[in-house]
Structures are given as C-alpha cells and as structure tokens.
Amino acid sequence: MLPRWHIFLGLISTILITLVFPNTSMLYLLLFFLSSFLIDFDHYANAAMKTNKLGLRNAFEYHKILGEIEKEEHKKGLRRKGDFHPFHTIEFHLLVLLLGFLWTSFFFIFLGMLFHSIMDLISIQYKGYLYRREFFFLNWLRKKVRR
Numbered sequence: 001m002l003p004r005w006h007i008f009l010g011l012i013s014t015i016l017i018t019l020v021f022p023n024t025s026m027l028y029l030l031l032f033f034l035s036s037f038l039i040d041f042d043h044y045a046n047a048a049m050k051t052n053k054l055g056l057r058n059a060f061e062y063h064k065i066l067g068e069i070e071k072e073e074h075k076k077g078l079r080r081k082g083d084f085h086p087f088h089t090i091e092f093h094l095l096v097l098l099l100g101f102l103w104t105s106f107f108f109i110f111l112g113m114l115f116h117s118i119m120d121l122i123s124i125q126y127k128g129y130l131y132r133r134e135f136f137f138l139n140w141l142r143k144k145v146r147r
C-alpha cells in the first residue's frame with residue numbers, strides 16, 4: 001500500500017479515535033497517527049541501502065520498479081519473498097507492545113503499527129502477494145545464517 005494511503009487511513013482512524021475517546025491525549029493521538037505510516041521507514045531504508053541514494057524520490061522509484069518486477073514474477077508463477085522489512089515483523093510488534101506495558105506512549109505506537117500492518121495485510125492479500133512478505137524476524141535470521 002502506498003504511503004499516501006497509509007497517511008490518509010491513519011488520519012481517518014485518528015479522527016475516529018478522537019471522536020470515540022475524546023479524552024485521549026494529543027501526544028498519544030500524534031504517536032498513533034505518526035506510527036501508522038512511519039513504520040514504512042524500513043521500506044525507505046531498504047531502497048537507500050540497495051541503491052546507495054538517500055533521496056525519497058529515489059526510494060519511490062525503487063519501489064515502483066520493484067512493483068513491476070513483482071507483477072511480472074507473479075504472472076510467471078514465480079513465488080519468492082520480497083525485500084525484508086524488520087519493522088513489519090511480528091517480533092518487532094511484540095517488542096513495541098512489551099514496551100507499551102512500561103510506557104503508555106509505546107502502546108499507542110504499537111496500535112498505530114498494528115493498524116498499519118492490518119491495512120498492509122488486507123492490501124497484499126487482495127493482490128494475492130501474501131507469500132512475498134516475511135512476517136517473522138527469526139525466520140529471516142535463520143535463512144540469513146544458513147546462507
């Protein structure tokens with residue numbers, strides 16, 4: 001899902017939270033909203049590392065090309081994993097949730113990440129690309145070590 005959609009959906013859900021729970025602090029609302037799209041920083045970091053360019057436009061271009069390759073591979077029946085995105089793993093979500101038990105701010109970051117990940121899941125399931133994502137950090141690490 002494109003960042004602009006994550007920002008839009010994050011904003012809508014932040015407004016809904018504000019309406020349902022009007023006493024929620026502005027800080028928590030802001031953390032929820034920001035984490036609902038900044039979790040995609042790992043996509044940017046991937047693009048920056050693979051292309052050795054820091055520009056945001058470059059990262060968008062990288063993912064646009066990657067998307068076209070994905071589509072081609074999918075058509076040919078090739079089912080392989082895509083880039084690894086550590087912030088999108090179950091383990092990272094659990095870590096932030098655990099921190100949320102210590103500091104409430106992290107709980108709202110977790111909720112924003114969870115919301116983002118659910119939107120991602122719906123989107124990639126709809127496209128039929130679920131196999132491309134590595135959901136577990138440990139799986140990725142195990143494969144990395146084996147190589």
Ligand SMILES: [Zn+2]
Nearest residue numbers: 040088116120
């Ligand atoms: Zn994402």
